[in-house]
Amino acid sequence: RQLPIEEQTELLPYDKQWEFPRYRLKLGTQLGAGCFGRVVRAEAMGIKGSEDTIKTVAVKMIRSHTNMAAMEALVSEMKILIYLGSHLNVVSLLGACTKQMSKGELFIIVEYCRFGNLQNYLSKHRNSFINLVDGFGNMKSASDTKEIPYVSEHQTERDNPCDELPSDRRPASERPEEPPVASANRYQPPTQPLYQNQPPALNYVLGRYISTCDLISWSFQIARGMEYLVSKQVLHGDLAARNVLLADDGVVKLADFGMAKKMYYEGNYERKEGLMPVKWMAIESLTDRIFSSESDVWSYGVLLWELFTLGKVPYPGMDAGHQLIKEIQKGYRMEKPEYAPNLFGEIMTNCWKSDPKERPTFSQLREIISQHMTDLT
Numbered sequence: 001r002q003l004p005i006e007e008q009t010e011l012l013p014y015d016k017q018w019e020f021p022r023y024r025l026k027l028g029t030q031l032g033a034g035c036f037g038r039v040v041r042a043e044a045m046g047i048k049g050s051e052d053t054i055k056t057v058a059v060k061m062i063r064s065h066t067n068m069a070a071m072e073a074l075v076s077e078m079k080i081l082i083y084l085g086s087h088l089n090v091v092s093l094l095g096a097c098t099k100q101m102s103k104g105e106l107f108i109i110v111e112y113c114r115f116g117n118l119q120n121y122l123s124k125h126r127n128s129f130i131n132l133v134d135g136f137g138n139m140k141s142a143s144d145t146k147e148i149p150y151v152s153e154h155q156t157e158r159d160n161p162c163d164e165l166p167s168d169r170r171p172a173s174e175r176p177e178e179p180p181v182a183s184a185n186r187y188q189p190p191t192q193p194l195y196q197n198q199p200p201a202l203n204y205v206l207g208r209y210i211s212t213c214d215l216i217s218w219s220f221q222i223a224r225g226m227e228y229l230v231s232k233q234v235l236h237g238d239l240a241a242r243n244v245l246l247a248d249d250g251v252v253k254l255a256d257f258g259m260a261k262k263m264y265y266e267g268n269y270e271r272k273e274g275l276m277p278v279k280w281m282a283i284e285s286l287t288d289r290i291f292s293s294e295s296d297v298w299s300y301g302v303l304l305w306e307l308f309t310l311g312k313v314p315y316p317g318m319d320a321g322h323q324l325i326k327e328i329q330k331g332y333r334m335e336k337p338e339y340a341p342n343l344f345g346e347i348m349t350n351c352w353k354s355d356p357k358e359r360p361t362f363s364q365l366r367e368i369i370s371q372h373m374t375d376l377t
């Protein structure tokens with residue numbers, strides 16, 4: 001008999017090597033909060049990777065010590081992170097405090113990504129976005145982009161709102177200096193640097209602001225992280241800009257594996273009721289509660305829409321309810337965002353095919369975007 005998907009993660013083991021002593025963790029300000037869980041910044045003394053120093057980390061915990069479902073989701077998330085191991089585009093686990101679990105306290109310690117989640121970051125930087133897409137959806141050539149304004153060098157803002165500490169006594173290496181550097185200096189696919197033929201002045205300016213290049217690079221990295229999840233037979237189940245974190249050097253990382261599942265059998269999985277991110281869900285998840293890597297691909301399409309609208313809420317002006325589901329069933333889909341290159345409009349359309357089998361795979365998506373980035377250089 002096939003196990004209900006809710007129970008499958010219980011098969012994954014917890015390895016004591018991840019245990020971190022509670023007393024070596026100093027909790028700080030809140031970084032984010034969901035329905036059941038919250039994430040705080042913390043200082044960890046001598047944790048994985050920095051044995052003799054204090055390291056800034058993020059700690060995930062549940063809000064209510066009596067919410068058993070929330071506790072189970074957090075245990076499941078920890079086991080998934082242990083099982084996943086390390087990948088550049090997946091937030092990495094550093095440790096866990098499980099000793100007080102019977103009292104309802106469980107801490108999951110993950111790497112700290114100082115620019116916070118993409119949804120906040122994008123909407124915050126919307127007004128200073130450098131658009132490299134013309135009115136026809138084509139990428140502007142390098143010569144067209146000379147008009148980009150020169151930017152003041154004094155921009156040393158803090159990007160994660162939670163970085164606003166009253167007195168910043170962190171070591172210089174951990175203090176926010178400037179937004180991550182764009183284009184050539186940023187994360188690149190193993191092929192050629194993105195936009196290496198751009199004039200240096202442009203690269204300099206791009207370094208202060210987000211541009212179309214960043215959005216493309218992030219799309220690529222997210223597809224690559226998801227490709228890794230598929231290779232490990234893990235469903236994310238809640239892929240959205242709010243669940244992708246921005247770290248140094250323009251690296252983005254998949255996070256929030258509270259809804260993630262390890263699939264032990266091929267095929268699709270049914271999920272019980274609960275709070276669901278309707279606007280990110282595939283049509284078959286909405287109508288039949290079926291989840292698969294193909295439904296993650298649908299969510300990836302919605303995430304692309306969020307990226308290229310700089311963090312707008314999907315299906316603007318529509319409530320996440322029965323009416324929306326009906327419209328989607330009738331074939332309604334969102335338009336290509338103004339700032340999205342045509343290729344990304346096509347990708348969104350394909351991710352939102354009603355038949356899950358017609359959607360691209362994450363490997364194909366990674367490949368298509370990588371090719372596009374190479375063509376641009």
Ligand code: ADE
Nearest residue numbers: 031039058111112113116
């Ligand atoms: N918000 C949620 N998780 C985070 C993390 N790991 N780093 C920074 N901000 C976060």
